[in-house]
Amino acid sequence: MDFAPSERTQALAARLARFMREEIAPAETSYAAAMTGSADHRAWQQPAIMETLKQKARAAGLWNLFLPATEQGAGLANVDYAPLAEIMGHSFMAPEVFNCSAPDTGNMEVLHRYGTPGQRERWLKPLLAGEIRSGFGMTEPEVASSDATNMRATARIDGQHVVLDGRKWWTTGAGHPHCRFVIFMGLSDAQAAPHRRHTMVICPLDATGVKIERMLPVFHGYDEPSGHAEISFTQVRLPLEHVILGAGRGFEIAQGRLGPGRIHHCMRAIGAAERALSLLCKRAVSRVAFGKPLAELGGNADIVANLRIAIEQARLLTLKTAWTLDTHGTKAALSLISQIKVVVPAVAQQAADAAIQIHGGAGLSDDFPLTQLFAYARVLRLADGPDEVHRNVVARHEIKAQQHHMESSP
């Protein structure tokens, strides 16, 4: 057992942290100030600094670190990438700077693993180059999407075409000026076996019949310039070559996509939690009430201790999940993936809430990134399946394992 990160990870982490400190931190305020606050994503623009930073990051070899492939990516295992994702999680700008944003990383993995050469050339290549961005269309407004079999949107195969119909929402990234396509998941054969019914399709945003209906606010904020879109698809007819892997193989892809995706999300959320704790401590030692710094008053030390313990545990669980995925594969990691999905966003929310509290009114305003950290964590408790679904996965695995153990014991 060895809790030390690999030497390569340590070296990358040091360079990444330095880049964060020297290049990104100084740009954050002006970047945030350039946001329009508009509900209309067509008004959104990305400050030029982003392209500058992306070029610097690429030049510094801090690019596509998420991709395990050695040719196009950094060749890092999940457990090696995880601490780097955590560092990126300290800043809302950072993932894009390093071309490691959600949902693009998941989409790139999908195209890398399941895409045809043509799909890779047309869609993966510019994604890897950071020239375009992408979305993922799974959740739907009219049904409880926690149960994926509720999905109503259709991806009907019609000869040499696939026809998309339906409505998706919470398609993160679709408001970005660079967003060019979404991976759309729809029902293609309602009669097939349950996990053979759905198909994933690359749908260009400018295809006829695709309409961004609106951007969805999260606690009144729009996560500009990426945004979360509600998109209608009306008889969107696309050549079959837009189908990924083949009709009816949507769940197979989804399964493969989710593991690393969730781990990345969780590691970034650990970074967000650390940032909240760091801001909390900074405030606690610098503000004085009743003659003492807040850090020495009442139960504030307990709050700091409990957060430190919770974050440390959540991080270790996430690292073990990454290691299990790397070492024993997706199936062995299923319960763990659900475990971190439950625990990490909750810890990040708790950290942000505590940090808000110690900042007083300032914590609720935009003077600090705390409500943004809070909203990010809060979204994660729903994205990729709500807590309730994941707890259920964990419980079923546990009960099964215990029953197996009972039967195998004399």
Add this chain to the structure above:
Amino acid sequence: MDFAPSERTQALAARLARFMREEIAPAETSYAAAMTGSADHRAWQQPAIMETLKQKARAAGLWNLFLPATEQGAGLANVDYAPLAEIMGHSFMAPEVFNCSAPDTGNMEVLHRYGTPGQRERWLKPLLAGEIRSGFGMTEPEVASSDATNMRATARIDGQHVVLDGRKWWTTGAGHPHCRFVIFMGLSDAQAAPHRRHTMVICPLDATGVKIERMLPVFHGYDEPSGHAEISFTQVRLPLEHVILGAGRGFEIAQGRLGPGRIHHCMRAIGAAERALSLLCKRAVSRVAFGKPLAELGGNADIVANLRIAIEQARLLTLKTAWTLDTHGTKAALSLISQIKVVVPAVAQQAADAAIQIHGGAGLSDDFPLTQLFAYARVLRLADGPDEVHRNVVARHEIKAQQHHMESSP
């Protein structure tokens, strides 16, 4: 012991609930849609429907219900007004419709109890008539305002004038188009006994030297058209007749103001919690996953039960606090006032969070008022003193009471 509301309260509650259902509920969507979302309060306007509703409410005798005075108000004790405030808490529009908004109710009580005839004529009368609105300037950006002795703004007596200097923030209501003055609290004599150092002054918003620096967002929202302002006061020179009760009597007024104010806040927050629970249940019975309504899945029934229990307890504690204040006075109610200040906003936050969760992504968007309910509850955990300060008050009272009890027992 009698848990039934008085007959008068029951009658008023029935009429109020009907007014809410028939007049306010239908207006909510268009009212909300008229909000600009702008950070600049000068762009804010109030839809005309508000004046219409106010006139109807006044005509229906549902006006100034908060004021215990029989002449200008409804003559209701706090315990009788509390269930009415709760009903108003179901809608963000409602308090203004019935002229029962914070911080105006607190300000009206102050002017009613401590104002000179001239102050009452000039400021209280139009407030009672719903013609103007007002703010309250206590919290400051540069110090931990949880400790009131940290206050830096000054209200210096200079002959026949009082001169205000400093910066206040979280002055709720100051962005409202009708807002005409704030009650400003400042240090007037740093050498006096600790609770004789501060003075309260009626400061017109159009006085020379008063500047609204900005509106403060709460989770990116501005609570338009009331808003929370940061205001600078630079050598604001006002005739002495703007001082309330007399120099050095600010804490005395603050003490008297806070009891009912906090109880009103808490009762409205109970209403907010009930609304969240009601939306939660509605969603839980109407959405289906895995073949069942959400209400029948996993731990969702426990969530409903725990919220019902928590809300019911919080309501009873608030009613008892109101009754104690009415029956035994402020001093006897001090611990209870702090108790509800700790418990009610937390319950409301918990209810809103749970309701968001069961709504999935929709809960985070503006399609439901849940993030607004959440933000309202979250603000209340800081407004009028953070939880930490109030828990400390409760603990000190408890320890003292227990020690007294130990000593008096044989």
Add this chain to the structure above:
Amino acid sequence: MDFAPSERTQALAARLARFMREEIAPAETSYAAAMTGSADHRAWQQPAIMETLKQKARAAGLWNLFLPATEQGAGLANVDYAPLAEIMGHSFMAPEVFNCSAPDTGNMEVLHRYGTPGQRERWLKPLLAGEIRSGFGMTEPEVASSDATNMRATARIDGQHVVLDGRKWWTTGAGHPHCRFVIFMGLSDAQAAPHRRHTMVICPLDATGVKIERMLPVFHGYDEPSGHAEISFTQVRLPLEHVILGAGRGFEIAQGRLGPGRIHHCMRAIGAAERALSLLCKRAVSRVAFGKPLAELGGNADIVANLRIAIEQARLLTLKTAWTLDTHGTKAALSLISQIKVVVPAVAQQAADAAIQIHGGAGLSDDFPLTQLFAYARVLRLADGPDEVHRNVVARHEIKAQQHHMESSP
């Protein structure tokens, strides 16, 4: 609305508290020291002081206060008795002293309401006089008794006799030297409508076929000299006059019995929680570490405040439940009865746990009654239905009420 106890309750409470302080408190240590610690209830004896105290209590008019009947009891409504039960809850000796012990109070109510004149003469009269004690046999070892329909024991009507077979456990009080009978509930007609299948029977402990198999420990303690028994019933043949109310009416009786019974339990548990908090505070002000009394260290003040708030809320909810039962009847009180059943034992457990913690090792030993208070609260989370069942009742009522409300709103 009026939170003041009735004048009669206030007067009784004052006398009761004085009796507790002057008569019971001084006897507690020697009474506890007389316990044998034996697992064999036949070794148990009750110190003579108990009879002395009972006579004094009776002489002082502090006797059978629980019984609403004016002739045999005190004629107090539940809401009036509740504060008295709370006072008794401060001492494990007290309920017996005042003839207000569980399960006797419930049994006396049953016999008073449903018993024949013969049953009342033979069993109720000596119970009311404090000459004998009784048990209640509902829970069974071999099935999940949280679902009452699981009940396997039988009470078969055979001509002029009823024949009992089966095994009951957690029959509280059956180890008491004075215990003479248990009320046994069994299946009499498996084909009848679900709530007409069971029958309640007065079963003398000395009837042929009744055997106390063992006393059940709770955290290694036996609650001597009452105890919790496991009892086997083997072809126990009793004349029909031992049946209460009639065959098949067991659930009807159980329903009527449970309301007041649970309220009494909860009020006593509030008293237990208060005692734990009182011991906690006493220790917190008298022990010094790091130069300060524990009360002033870290989060200890928060612990005190949170307990005060939790206990106060739990008390109010219990009082409201009592008032609702008195005023609107059992059906209107059903959800509330389940609510207090969930919340009060949990608060008492939390108070006892916190008090143990602040006492350090001493809190775990018998030097303080804290583990006993803890065990008492812990048992209550299971007795009369586990938390889970009660939360489910609350949720079902809530969902139903909300649906009704939705449908009745325009």
Add this chain to the structure above:
Amino acid sequence: MDFAPSERTQALAARLARFMREEIAPAETSYAAAMTGSADHRAWQQPAIMETLKQKARAAGLWNLFLPATEQGAGLANVDYAPLAEIMGHSFMAPEVFNCSAPDTGNMEVLHRYGTPGQRERWLKPLLAGEIRSGFGMTEPEVASSDATNMRATARIDGQHVVLDGRKWWTTGAGHPHCRFVIFMGLSDAQAAPHRRHTMVICPLDATGVKIERMLPVFHGYDEPSGHAEISFTQVRLPLEHVILGAGRGFEIAQGRLGPGRIHHCMRAIGAAERALSLLCKRAVSRVAFGKPLAELGGNADIVANLRIAIEQARLLTLKTAWTLDTHGTKAALSLISQIKVVVPAVAQQAADAAIQIHGGAGLSDDFPLTQLFAYARVLRLADGPDEVHRNVVARHEIKAQQHHMESSP
């Protein structure tokens, strides 16, 4: 980073688990039945099976696994021993069988690291051979021992002797028939620098002036045949060779002793938590209510999931602590040691409480080891420093680290 245990640990774990299953599990019931339940430790005897099992364990090479020394012990690092300690934690008998009981392991480490050859020959050798057992006397009844500087017992150097006076309690193991000595810590020089004031002394239990005053119950149980003793020391005069390391070096030894000791405790507690969860699941799938196994009812799946997540995280944190201690030394591990001390016993208590709840009344009785598991976890929240002290350590480290980080960042 590597989450796989070493090959040696895996092999030992497999053998240990098999020994637990085949040798210890079958002996548990009769062993437990042989306990007297007496408060008087002189009545306690250890069933002969223990010596038989010890011999088998020793023969199987499962002996003194805790000791990192390669000659006398197994030569395992803490991180390698930890999973083995966890396995032992499943049974209360196991640690003694493998000669890995507290407080003996800590005492053996102390004697191994700091003992003179004479001390090792006389005391360590028989401990390592499992021939005798030992206690540790630190906590005192009359002061808040959470603050070690409160210690009042004295170890006065008087020429060639050391003289012990004072009273210790919670000396675990002192009731064991084989216990021969306790390591006593006392004040030797009140004028010295704070951490040079105390001395550790090997005090034979049969020395003149040593008196076991009583055994202390924990939730009415005595942890027979080890027990927790209150011991008075009255002018116990011992030759100087009983002093360990030298006068005034008590804290130095205590510091070195605590790290591994706490880690061992925590790993065993993880095992206890796993056992509770395992019993919980077994019951949940085998008991039926309302037509379903309990596992499928209401929030029970959430309880299982939350426990699995909590235990997994607590285990990882403990392993990382062990690894840090092994790799970077005590100082680097200080915060982590306090972190696991806070989190692990709490998780174990939570698991035991949840398991009790799902077992209903049976869970409170001795039919299952659940109250014993609960009591074990509850004790650990106080032993070796209460949660409060450890949270404070964690907070201080965190604040310091954050301040360091702030200052070192540009």
